Amino acid sequence: MARNRAKMTFLENNTSRKATFRKRKEGLMKKASELSILCGVAVAVIIEGEYSSVPEVFPREDVGSVIDKWDKLSQADKDKKMVNHEKYLKQRIEKAKEKLNKVNKENREMEMKELMFDCLRNKTAPCFLGPNELRDLGVFIDQYIKILSRRIETLTNNQGSSSTSVVPAAAGTTSVAMPTAAMGSSSTGFNNMIEENMNEIPNVKDFDLNRCSEE
Amino acid sequence: MARNRAKMTFLENNTSRKATFRKRKEGLMKKASELSILCGVAVAVIIEGEYSSVPEVFPREDVGSVIDKWDKLSQADKDKKMVNHEKYLKQRIEKAKEKLNKVNKENREMEMKELMFDCLRNKTAPCFLGPNELRDLGVFIDQYIKILSRRIETLTNNQGSSSTSVVPAAAGTTSVAMPTAAMGSSSTGFNNMIEENMNEIPNVKDFDLNRCSEE
DNA sequence: CTGTCTATCTTTAGCAG
């Protein structure tokens, strides 16, 4: 996993597999050692090598004591803890998918936001938008206005004399059915609010899909 | 091990120790998983947590099969493989020390080389050198000249008409007792040779001592 | 094969919500 990102599959090439085995075994042992030292816990690592007839074993007084404790557990406890590799990987895939969905959602939101502010700047919606996109944009703007309204309400009610410059009470909770049209004639107060928010248009986040395929 | 380098000791702070434990446990499991996949070997990791009553266990069909194989080994094989943590760390320290010595040696050599070429440039030895340093420098230059002579011999004997421009046969194998004096009146041939070598004066290498203290 | 180098990729300590 350097120079060029390798995909996470069995290494067919004999030479490189063995080289990788040696290197990564060292790395794993080191990590185990560090975890053991930093957190004061016993750690045992057993690697059943195709390269060494005898399993490679890591640290801690003797591996036996750690193993013994494992052996003495009830079967129920073992079942609970003994995640096999496939389950482990499935768990990781699930987590990765969740993250992917979340980031995709965030991306969509941000694109919407950018689009919305573009509309405001040009006083019209981009001509490349289809009916579906326009509807989605409308829904998004509705929600956005609601959020802004709620915030305005909170701020005016709780701390009317706050130093934070907030637009008094324009563009209330009215839902905008056809937003692009509505925005073309928005009030001055609303425009001020827009100005303030212009600065915080975030960039579309990136999400590395390879991280999913790797796990 | 980010932002600021932490020393490798038990984490006294309860909160950060637990946080580190969780993070590093995940990391260790991931590494184990990867090693298992890439090299097609069975790997078992058992972590006896102070945070979980039951040991944390990693992958591979069932950990039991890996453990069983370990259990079935002869005591002799076990002793051979069952390096305890202290031994493991001592081994690493040994290796680190060897590396340190090696790098120190290289550094000294390179400093000598630089010094030598400084002498040649200025046609005299730096005034800050004590008798011992001068003697060491003399010894070094002796050796250097010998190496050069040997190379010249090889090249002139084996490929006298080679395209490689090499000084014919100056500054033979004569040992220089007081090198700085001798060099002040060196032959033109030798000076040419020096010119050629000027380009390859290497920088003094660095060696991170922290890497030793950490292990 | 065993060790060394280094450009890249991955892990993680310390913070901020």
Next chain:
DNA sequence: CCTGCTAAAGATAGACA
């Protein structure tokens, strides 16, 4: 307690000696 972020340290694949 947990989650997410990020700068910095660590790990390592591929090439080479």
